[in-house]
Each structure stands twice: as C-alpha cells, then as structure tokens.
Amino acid sequence: MIKFHPTNEQLSQFADGLLGATEALMVSAHCDMCERCMAKVELYTDASAEIALPQSQDDDSVDFGSMMHNIMQEEPEEGIQLTPKSQIIELDGRTFEIPRTLTRYTKSMGNWSRLVGKLWQAPVDIGGETVANFIYMEKGGSVPEHTHRGSEMTLVINGEFSDGIADYDSGDFMIMDCNNQHTPSTNADEGCLVFSIVDKPLHFTSGWARLINPFSHLFFK
Amino acid sequence: MLIGIPLENNKPDVRKPKDCAAEMSAYLDSVAKTRCKASFAKIFGYFAPRLRSYALKQMGNEAIAMELVQDTMSNVWQKAHLFNSEKGSPSTWIFTIARNIRFDMLRKLQNRKEDVCSDDLWPILCEQTADPKETSLEEKITLEQVGELFNELPLKQKAVIEAIYIDGKSQQEVADELCIPLGTVKSRTRLALQRLKDMLATHD
Numbered sequence: 001m002i003k004f005h006p007t008n009e010q011l012s013q014f015a016d017g018l019l020g021a022t023e024a025l026m027v028s029a030h031c032d033m034c035e036r037c038m039a040k041v042e043l044y045t046d047a048s049a050e051i052a053l054p055q056s057q058d059d060d061s062v063d064f065g066s067m068m069h070n071i072m073q074e075e076p077e078e079g080i081q082l083t084p085k086s087q088i089i090e091l092d093g094r095t096f097e098i099p100r101t102l103t104r105y106t107k108s109m110g111n112w113s114r115l116v117g118k119l120w121q122a123p124v125d126i127g128g129e130t131v132a133n134f135i136y137m138e139k140g141g142s143v144p145e146h147t148h149r150g151s152e153m154t155l156v157i158n159g160e161f162s163d164g165i166a167d168y169d170s171g172d173f174m175i176m177d178c179n180n181q182h183t184p185s186t187n188a189d190e191g192c193l194v195f196s197i198v199d200k201p202l203h204f205t206s207g208w209a210r211l212i213n214p215f216s217h218l219f220f221k
Numbered sequence: 222m223l224i225g226i227p228l229e230n231n232k233p234d235v236r237k238p239k240d241c242a243a244e245m246s247a248y249l250d251s252v253a254k255t256r257c258k259a260s261f262a263k264i265f266g267y268f269a270p271r272l273r274s275y276a277l278k279q280m281g282n283e284a285i286a287m288e289l290v291q292d293t294m295s296n297v298w299q300k301a302h303l304f305n306s307e308k309g310s311p312s313t314w315i316f317t318i319a320r321n322i323r324f325d326m327l328r329k330l331q332n333r334k335e336d337v338c339s340d341d342l343w344p345i346l347c348e349q350t351a352d353p354k355e356t357s358l359e360e361k362i363t364l365e366q367v368g369e370l371f372n373e374l375p376l377k378q379k380a381v382i383e384a385i386y387i388d389g390k391s392q393q394e395v396a397d398e399l400c401i402p403l404g405t406v407k408s409r410t411r412l413a414l415q416r417l418k419d420m421l422a423t424h425d
C-alpha cells in the first residue's frame with residue numbers, strides 16, 4: 001500500500017504547472033500509480049481553472065479581432081498519439097511495469113549494469129543538471145551506511161525496501177535533502193525497482209565509499 | 222456568414238466559467254463537428270480576455286502573454302474534437318491547454334535543458350484510444366446512403382473522401398498527393414464523416 005504521497009501543496013502546484021520539471025515528472029509518475037493523488041490533482045485543476053480565468057479587468061485597448069480571424073484560417077489538427085498506458089521493461093528475467101509518464105524515457109534508457117553487490121542501475125538521460133536512474137536492488141541487497149547531500153527524489157516502481165527509518169512499497173514517493181545516515185536494503189523476493197532523480201551528482205571522496213558514487217543518489221537521508 | 226463575425230468583447234460576459242459550462246460545451250461541439258465560426262467567436266470572446274489576464278499574471282509580459290492566448294485559442298480551434306464534456310468542463314480543458322503551453326514556454330525562455338514536456342505530464346491533447354463510435358461510423362456509412370448528400374460537403378472534405386472512399390487511396394497517399402499533412406487528411410476525413418452522419422440523421 002502506498003504510504004508516502006506528494007504533499008497537497010506539491011499536488012496543487014503540479015496541477016497549476018508550477019513545479020519544476022523533474023519534480024513534476026516524479027509527481028506525475030506517482031499519480032499514474034496512485035488514484036488518490038490523481039483524483040486530488042483533478043480537483044485542484046478544476047478549482048484553478050475557475051480561479052485562474054476570472055473576468056478580465058481591462059481593457060478595451062486590446063484588439064483580439066485579428067487574432068481570432070487568423071486562428072480561424074487554420075486547419076484542424078490531430079492530437080498527439082496516446083502514449084501507452086504503461087510499458088514493461090525487463091531485467092534479469094524479471095519484468096516491471098513502468099508508469100505512463102516515464103515510458104518515453106525507457107526508449108533512451110542505458111543498459112543495465114551491475115554495481116557492487118546486488119545493485120543494478122540503468123541511467124536515463126533527461127538532460128539538464130539532473131541525474132536520473134532506474135535502480136534495482138535484488139533480494140538481500142543493501143548499501144552500506146552512507147551520507148550524502150543534495151536533493152533527491154525517489155519513486156518506488158515495484159517492490160519493497162527499508163532503510164532503517166521506514167518501510168517503502170510500490171508507488172511510494174519521497175523527496176529528501178538532508179544529511180542523515182541510513183542503510184537501505186530489501187528482503188522482498190522480487191527485489192525492488194526505484195526511479196531516482198538527483199539535482200547534483202554526489203561525490204564520496206575517500207576510501208571504499210567512492211565505489212558507490214555512481215548510485216549514491218539512490219538513497220536518501 | 223463567414224465575414225463580419227463580431228468579437229463580443231464590448232459587453233464583457235461576467236458569468237463565472239462554471240456557470241456557462243453547458244453553453245461553452247455546445248459551442249465546442251459545433252466547432253469540432255462543423256468548424257462553426259460563430260460558435261468559436263463565442264468561445265473566443267469569453268475566454269481570450271480571461272486567458273490574457275492569466276497569462277499576464279503568469280508571464281508578466283504583454284507580448285508573451287498574447288502569444289500564450291494565441292497558442293491556446295489556436296489549439297481550441299484546431300483540436301476542439303479532443304474535448305470530452307464527460308471528462309471535465311470547457312474552462313478546465315482550456316485552462317489545462319494554457320497551463321501546458323505556459324509550462325513549455327517558460328522552460329524554453331529559461332533555457333532549461335531537462336527533456337520534460339507538458340505532453341508527458343498532462344496528456345490532455347491526445348487522441349482518444351480507438352474510439353468504437355468512430356469505426357462504426359465509417360462502417361455504417363455506405364456510398365449509396367451518402368448519395369447526393371456527399372455533394373453538400375465542403376470542397377476540401379469532399380476531395381479527401383472521394384480519394385479515400387471512391388478511389389480507395391490510403392490517407393498517406395492522399396496527403397502526399399494534396400501536399401498536406403497526414404493529420405489534416407485525418408481530420409478532414411473525420412469531419413466529413415461526422416458531417417455526413419449528421420446529415421443522414423436529419424435526412425430521414
């Protein structure tokens with residue numbers, strides 16, 4: 001069951017188009033998996049439409065006439081083709097259903113590579129300064145305790161894991177930007193697939209911890 | 222009919238969006254089905270000034286605000302058939318179109334590099350999944366039934382229907398032949414079929 005949802009504030013800002021691109025992407029993917037939040041976004045959208053389009057105060061000086069006539073010269077157009085509702089990706093003989101919002105990125109997704117231990121990673125190029133990855137933790141997999149900085153968002157696509165702070169399940173969404181220490185691990189038979197975005201790659205500077213640089217953004221707090 | 226459609230912004234319509242939802246739905250419907258300019262003028266007259274206020278507040282720049290109004294209303298005109306009154310009100314639909322355009326515009330202006338576009342987040346302007354009504358519509362209409370009604374179609378629609386249903390060409394072939402986008406061929410076909418259906422309905 002989903003326990004970790006975006007805040008009402010985030011959902012409302014998402015409805016208004018005011019969230020940053022990557023945060024909006026995460027919230028949207030969560031809504032694909034969470035009917036409750038999807039319904040809330042619809043409510044917020046309806047409310048915003050009512051408020052955002054009030055009667056205009058001014059103004060006789062604006063001439064809309066030519067704009068309207070130009071528009072009416074245009075030919076009708078088809079809408080965009082509906083993206084598949086979801087998509088299946090495969091890893092190590094297992095299949096995972098990717099929420100609609102993220103399906104476009106599965107096409108440009110890099111290959112899965114095994115990191116240390118039972119962790120797998122496939123990078124997703126979403127451009128900009130951010131780093132996005134699908135990360136898969138096999139049963140019994142864990143990351144040694146570590147710290148990190150920066151803001152990171154995680155959406156559990158499939159499976160469960162714990163980090164000593166809480167237990168997470170499919171659909172759970174978290175944003176973390178603290179410096180806490182934790183030890184993520186999973187004992188679920190099917191392991192755990194998450195999608196993660198960090199605003200800055202993190203760097204460990206000493207000892208064995210450098211090894212986990214490539215996926216340090218995986219886990220939060 | 223086609224000229225001198227007055228833009229009705231002389232006497233501002235003070236009703237709240239939800240209070241004229243049914244009326245606006247009906248206008249959108251006739252824009253979708255018959256490209257009715259008078260109906261579009263009603264929608265435009267009501268929403269364009271409101272969109273401008275919204276856009277000015279959001280973008281803070283008159284020229285960009287007007288661009289947002291133009292793009293939004295242009296989508297309304299071109300894609301009215303994508304509006305589904307069962308899914309929401311006209312004001313919500315038009316607001317979401319404006320919100321999406323604003324989102325993409327702002328990201329362009331800010332030079333943001335993330336490959337995230339509004340269609341991924343809010344796929345409101347997508348074609349509905351294979352609409353059973355539409356296929357059955359094509360199946361139901363035979364050339365015999367259509368008969369002389371066919372001649373009442375606008376020239377452009379007639380040309381497309383003729384090529385597809387009489388000459389048996391594919392939509393792509395028609396697009397290439399007439400040098401118009403495939404999407405336009407599809408829309409004209411759909412509009413023509415809808416029109417024929419409506420004519421058949423009133424015929425008998």
Ligand SMILES: [Zn+2]
Nearest residue numbers: 005006034037
């Ligand atoms: Zn939720």
